Amino acid sequence: MGDHHHGPAQGVTRWLFTTNHKDIGTMYLWFSFAMFLLGGFFAMVIRAELFQPGMQLVEPAFFNQMTTLHGLVMVFGAIMPSFVGLANWLIPMMIGAPDMALPRMNNWSFWILPPAFLMLASTLFMEGGAPAFGWTFYAPLSTTYAAPSVTFFIFAIHILGVSSIMGSINIIATVMNMRAPGMTYMKMPLFVWTWLITAFLLVAVMPVLAGAVTMMLMDIHFGTSFFSAAGGGDPVLFQHIFWFFGHPEVYIIILPAFGVVSQIIPAFSRKPLFGYASMVYATASIAFLSFIVWAHHMYTVGMPVAGELFFMYATMLIAVPTGVKVFNWITTMWRGALSFETPMLFCIGFLVLFTLGGFTGLMLSIAPADFQYHDTYFVVAHFHYVMVAGAVFSMTAAVYYWLPKWCGRMYNESMGKTHFWISFIGFNITFFPQHFVGLAGMPRRIPDYALQFADFNMMSSIGAFIYGASQLLFLYNVVATIVAGKPVREDKVWDGAEGLEWTVPTPAPYHTFEEPPVVPKPAGTI
Amino acid sequence: MGKLFSGASLALFAPLVMAQNQVNMSPGVTEIGADIFELHMLIMWICVVIGVAVFAVMFYSMYAHRKSKGYQASQFHESTKVEVAWTVVPFLILIAMAVPATSTLLEVYDNDEAELDILVTGYQWKWKYEYLQESGENVAFFSNLATAQEEIYNTQAKGANYLLEVDEPLVIPTNTKVRFLITANDVIHSWWVPEIAVKRDAIPGFINEAWTRVPQEGIYRGQCTELCGAYHGFMPVEVHAVSRDEFDAWMAAKRGAALAQDQLAMQTLSADELMSKGKAVYDGACLACHGAQGQGGIGNAIAGSPVVLGDVGAHMAVVAKGVAGTAMQAFGGQLSDVELAAVLTYQRNAFGNNTGDVVQPSDITGMKNG
Numbered sequence: 016m017g018d019h020h021h022g023p024a025q026g027v028t029r030w031l032f033t034t035n036h037k038d039i040g041t042m043y044l045w046f047s048f049a050m051f052l053l054g055g056f057f058a059m060v061i062r063a064e065l066f067q068p069g070m071q072l073v074e075p076a077f078f079n080q081m082t083t084l085h086g087l088v089m090v091f092g093a094i095m096p097s098f099v100g101l102a103n104w105l106i107p108m109m110i111g112a113p114d115m116a117l118p119r120m121n122n123w124s125f126w127i128l129p130p131a132f133l134m135l136a137s138t139l140f141m142e143g144g145a146p147a148f149g150w151t152f153y154a155p156l157s158t159t160y161a162a163p164s165v166t167f168f169i170f171a172i173h174i175l176g177v178s179s180i181m182g183s184i185n186i187i188a189t190v191m192n193m194r195a196p197g198m199t200y201m202k203m204p205l206f207v208w209t210w211l212i213t214a215f216l217l218v219a220v221m222p223v224l225a226g227a228v229t230m231m232l233m234d235i236h237f238g239t240s241f242f243s244a245a246g247g248g249d250p251v252l253f254q255h256i257f258w259f260f261g262h263p264e265v266y267i268i269i270l271p272a273f274g275v276v277s278q279i280i281p282a283f284s285r286k287p288l289f290g291y292a293s294m295v296y297a298t299a300s301i302a303f304l305s306f307i308v309w310a311h312h313m314y315t316v317g318m319p320v321a322g323e324l325f326f327m328y329a330t331m332l333i334a335v336p337t338g339v340k341v342f343n344w345i346t347t348m349w350r351g352a353l354s355f356e357t358p359m360l361f362c363i364g365f366l367v368l369f370t371l372g373g374f375t376g377l378m379l380s381i382a383p384a385d386f387q388y389h390d391t392y393f394v395v396a397h398f399h400y401v402m403v404a405g406a407v408f409s410m411t412a413a414v415y416y417w418l419p420k421w422c423g424r425m426y427n428e429s430m431g432k433t434h435f436w437i438s439f440i441g442f443n444i445t446f447f448p449q450h451f452v453g454l455a456g457m458p459r460r461i462p463d464y465a466l467q468f469a470d471f472n473m474m475s476s477i478g479a480f481i482y483g484a485s486q487l488l489f490l491y492n493v494v495a496t497i498v499a500g501k502p503v504r505e506d507k508v509w510d511g512a513e514g515l516e517w518t519v520p521t522p523a524p525y526h527t528f529e530e531p532p533v534v535p536k537p538a539g540t541i
Numbered sequence: 542m543g544k545l546f547s548g549a550s551l552a553l554f555a556p557l558v559m560a561q562n563q564v565n566m567s568p569g570v571t572e573i574g575a576d577i578f579e580l581h582m583l584i585m586w587i588c589v590v591i592g593v594a595v596f597a598v599m600f601y602s603m604y605a606h607r608k609s610k611g612y613q614a615s616q617f618h619e620s621t622k623v624e625v626a627w628t629v630v631p632f633l634i635l636i637a638m639a640v641p642a643t644s645t646l647l648e649v650y651d652n653d654e655a656e657l658d659i660l661v662t663g664y665q666w667k668w669k670y671e672y673l674q675e676s677g678e679n680v681a682f683f684s685n686l687a688t689a690q691e692e693i694y695n696t697q698a699k700g701a702n703y704l705l706e707v708d709e710p711l712v713i714p715t716n717t718k719v720r721f722l723i724t725a726n727d728v729i730h731s732w733w734v735p736e737i738a739v740k741r742d743a744i745p746g747f748i749n750e751a752w753t754r755v756p757q758e759g760i761y762r763g764q765c766t767e768l769c770g771a772y773h774g775f776m777p778v779e780v781h782a783v784s785r786d787e788f789d790a791w792m793a794a795k796r797g798a799a800l801a802q803d804q805l806a807m808q809t810l811s812a813d814e815l816m817s818k819g820k821a822v823y824d825g826a827c828l829a830c831h832g833a834q835g836q837g838g839i840g841n842a843i844a845g846s847p848v849v850l851g852d853v854g855a856h857m858a859v860v861a862k863g864v865a866g867t868a869m870q871a872f873g874g875q876l877s878d879v880e881l882a883a884v885l886t887y888q889r890n891a892f893g894n895n896t897g898d899v900v901q902p903s904d905i906t907g908m909k910n911g
Contacts, residue, residue, distance in 0.1 A: 068703065069695040076771040076839065149768045155745065156728040156770060160665075160868075244746020250729055251744060284606075285614040293624050315731060316742045317749035320650040324643060331635045335628060342627045345599045352614035353606050363603070367596060374588035381638065383645040384581045386740045387566055390731060390766040455563035456735045458766040461774030463693060465705050470562050 034118030043100025050092030057085035062479040078462035079147035086150025098271040108516035111195025116188035124181035131174035138164035154242035154253040183214035197534035209274030224260040258309035272409035283359035284351030285511035297336035330380035357431030361412035372400025393453025423522025424500030437485035444478025574738035655720030663730030663743035666772035710779035714788035734763035806902040819887025835892030844892035
């Protein structure tokens, strides 16, 4: 021990027992990519079945298992862990810390994830099939009427929650205690800020989710009636609890994405982020609002009109801080010296498409109009614009942007740009027509549809196959870079990049900032 | 202003709207539907205008401020004035949106003074409609998907109203305020007909209200919009809006049929009658789970089933009371005595079961009474 400059252990134990933030970050990233492919495979099954009207490939019951697992795997397996991986890699390097504050817990919070997803995936092979009640698992479909595998689903959710809570406590502890001298809160890179706020959201709402699934467990196995009106309970209570978790959850997914974009756009604009302080306040406002808007997912459950009005007004308010962010990003680009490498392309794609998703979100917030939008493909289009073009695009941008720092090799730029364009086009072919079919009256979560929706569904499926295939190109590009990419030696890989992570050698050594760095006055602060 | 907006937008969208591929919400036929549509178009156009303005700035910058053109980056990074402006202006726009949204919402919630009350109950996977009468002589029936399995499984051409047609539609009078009392029997469903602008969740144990006033006769179609299990996609809503006279005549006929059914229950029916009635009941109530040939599916096989081939009383108990913890529902409350007798007879003699048993409506009444 005692030796400061020891490298990683050899063999499999390096990964099993590691407490190194970079190793753990890497494992999170690879795991989330594997889950992204698995969830993507489920999506391909869904789109293949929906290619034409009529039942072709799967039975309706199995179709519901696919939509459910697609949602669960993408939200809990792909997007959330990918940003935790990014946080692990970057937060210590961005604030000048040698590692995360709680490295052993860090190891544990990663290693309980794979068994949880193995268990969730194994439900596919159980009698009665996998969970088939949607990722929102509304009771009583998920309790009294669920397949026996629901109990494994509940256990898996519990483990994921524990993992998330441990991960966020670690991030909060790291950011609060491990900043290098001089790294004040208002000097932290925006990615660190957004993750700090996200971590608080996670700590606040994951226990609520745990409560919801525990009540389900009680209803299923121990004779309680939390969600059954026959026993004095209330099925709508489930929805209130779920969305009290679920709405902050969507910001848990998107805030770190905002952070990523706020790092990359200034780098390729060669200009400091516009309105740093207002970005921080906007992020905090969005986080606060996320706790008081949950019932906008439930306009049709028969709430009193006063409730509808409150949730409508509160939801509309979110447009203000979100607008501030978009304006800030665009003003950051304004009169910069712009170049369009792959990470920047994905960020611009994010900016345009996420904003489009924001607009449809504003439309959905209007309660009376939502009576026509609710649970149609319009909603599906909306949340894929913010989840895929928002979170996934920004995550992809992050990988291209920091990969050279991580592995000391440069990715293939033209392959990266090709990946962007195929993704961008495929994504829009997939999801833009879903606005149309949704407005025209196609409900979501149906395995078969009326004939007037046929053309746009076929288009959607073709787009989905294109988008899906483009991810294989991404995988190839990343693997090829790690194995045989052109070596990069500059500390500062991108000429416009700012931040402490660009002051360490490339590739980043196993241990960084064992001595606290001198914090330069970051551009953009006074 | 709203009218102006929707007028302009309709004209813009007109070339895009093909007969097959509708790209926008339909204003439908009701006043509220039209109000919602206008609201939708208003908000959408505001978003479009803002989006075009914002991204015009961005794309101009991407064109003009390129590094490859040798553009030198400026280093400005804040301006309290513009930051306050783009916080306050959107806030004012939101207030402008909230005003019409609020008034339309209050309209939607005005459930008073209905002239006709209909209880809508969601079942896995069909709707039950019950016309509530002050006399207590309610008229009730189930509305099942009418699309043939052969169409769904692609062995037969699909009809124009594929998946949107039912065996017995809901009939309502025009120009009448109809109030729907919406609930469910098992899981949560949601009753939606876009053209008459009604969507409300059907929640077991709770009753939600919604209303409509349909000004013109016609057939309006919709679907269940809350995931409710395997056949969520196969429980459509079909509403026929007819004139008051036609409605009264239909109602009288329904009442007459209900009376005849009651009388039928007193009689002894022939085996053929029971079999043909039984097949109709089977196709509507059993086929989705037990298969067209009684081969099973979600439910157990009927062909050769020990329950079906065994004691009539036990068979009746399963059908009437359902099997707890499975998808097998309690049909005792859903089917009349005649229908129960017919479907039991049919199951016991179809698909090679050939027990020769004939179950009469009076047997059912007897079993129900103990």
